[in-house]
Each structure stands twice: as C-alpha cells, then as structure tokens.
Amino acid sequence: MDWKEVLRRRLAAPDTGPQKKKNEQELKEEEMDLFTKYYSEWKGGRKNTNEFYKTIPRFYYRLPAEDEVLLQKLREESRAVFLQRKSRELLDNEELQNLWFLLDKHQTPPMIGEEAMINYENFLKVGEKAGPKCKQFFTAKVFAKLLHTDSYGRISIMQFFNYVMRKVMILSWNLLELRFSTVNLGSLL
Numbered sequence: 001m002d003w004k005e006v007l008r009r010r011l012a013a014p015d016t017g018p019q020k021k022k023n024e025q026e027l028k029e030e031e032m033d034l035f036t037k038y039y040s041e042w043k044g045g046r047k048n049t050n051e052f053y054k055t056i057p058r059f060y061y062r063l064p065a066e067d068e069v070l071l072q073k074l075r076e077e078s079r080a081v082f083l084q085r086k087s088r089e090l091l092d093n094e095e096l097q098n099l100w101f102l103l104d105k106h107q108t109p110p111m112i113g114e115e116a117m118i119n120y121e122n123f124l125k126v127g128e129k130a131g132p133k134c135k136q137f138f139t140a141k142v143f144a145k146l147l148h149t150d151s152y153g154r155i156s157i158m159q160f161f162n163y164v165m166r167k168v169m170i171l172s173w174n175l176l177e178l179r180f181s182t183v184n185l186g187s188l189l
Contacts, residue, residue, distance in 0.1 A: 086175055091133055091168050099134060099164065102126045103157045110152075117154035137164050 064071035091099070106122040118126070120143055127138025137160075146155040146163060 083175060083179060086171075089133060090172055090175070091164070095131070095133060096165070096168070099126075099130050100161055102129055103161060107157055108152070108154055112150075116157040117150065117152070118157050118160070119152065119154045123155070123160075134164075137167070 064075060066072075103118060103126055104116065106118060106126050107116040108119040108122055111117065120140075123138060123143055127135065130138070142160075142163070143155060146159050147153065148155075
C-alpha cells in the first residue's frame with residue numbers, strides 16, 4: 001500500500017468528535033506510560049553508576065507532631081544546648097575591654113591625627129594574644145576589608161574595634177531572636 005493513498009484516505013475521512021477525543025486521550029495516556037517507563041529506566045541506570053550519591057547526608061527533618069512528645073522534648077533540649085554553646089562563643093564586656101587594651105598596646109606609629117593605627121604583623125600578634133573567641137575576627141579577609149588608603153598598609157584600631165562590636169551585637173541579637181522564636185525557624189512571626 002502506498003503512503004500517499006493512506007494519507008489521502010485519512011485526510012478525506014470525516015472527523016468524529018467523541019472518537020477523536022478518545023483517541024487523543026488514549027494517545028496522552030500512552031505517551032505518559034512511555035515517559036514513565038523510559039524515565040524510570042534512565043533514573044535506575046544512573047543510580048547504579050555513581051555510589052557517591054548514597055553518602056549524601058540528610059539535611060531536612062520534619063518538625064515533630066504535637067502527639068510526639070519525646071521528639072518535641074529532644075528538639076527543645078538540643079535547641080537549648082545549641083543556644084548555650086553559641087552564647088558562650090560571644091565576647092563579653094571583659095573580653096572586649098581586654099581586646100581594646102591589646103589593640104592600643106600594639107598600635108603602629110605614626111598616628112594619623114588622633115587615630116591609632118595597626119599593621120598586619122601587630123594585628124596577628126593581637127589575634128594570638130586575644131584568645132580563641134577572638135580568632136574569627138583576626139583574619140586576612142577582615143584586615144583587607146578595613147584597609148583603605150593608608151600609605152603604610154595599616155588599619156584604624158577604632159574601625160576594627162567597631163567592626164568587632166557590630167558583629168558581636170548582631171550575633172547576640174540573632175541569639176536573642178532564636179530564644180524567643182517558638183517554632184525555631186529564625187523569625188518571630
């Protein structure tokens with residue numbers, strides 16, 4: 001049979017509404033079946049090729065329901081321990097005063113007006129003496145952020161101390177917000 005004749009007969013045949021819809025519905029179902037078949041074969045084949053994906057840790061856990069009392073208590077206790085640990089990592093007033101005295105002691109001459117400056121070597125020395133809580137502030141990245149147009153390659157002690165104070169303030173506000181957040185999703189709403 002010639003293809004041209006088949007196409008002519010098909011085009012010459014009158015369209016019947018319900019039968020055409022049925023054919024379209026059957027075509028869609030057949031297409032969906034083929035898609036799911038090929039997709040599952042493709043996905044199944046890729047899963048076996050790479051073992052790395054089996055070791056990806058789970059990063060989302062659903063919130064416990066109201067009737068799961070033990071899980072709720074565990075969540076509350078772990079949240080309290082987390083907040084205590086984060087609170088201990090914050091600098092208190094005594095540590096901030098100690099940091100200010102160390103910075104003032106290790107300032108690098110000459111002064112610009114009345115503003116004390118510090119170079120990178122002394123910056124690192126202060127970082128070693130300040131203790132482990134202050135270590136996060138004594139990085140090359142922080143120094144480079146605060147370094148502007150000093151011809152000796154120094155930063156202002158006051159600007160650095162204000163930077164540390166702002167960071168401590170932001171972290172303390174975040175912890176305070178987490179304490180008041182009942183759902184522990186990071187906001188009070």
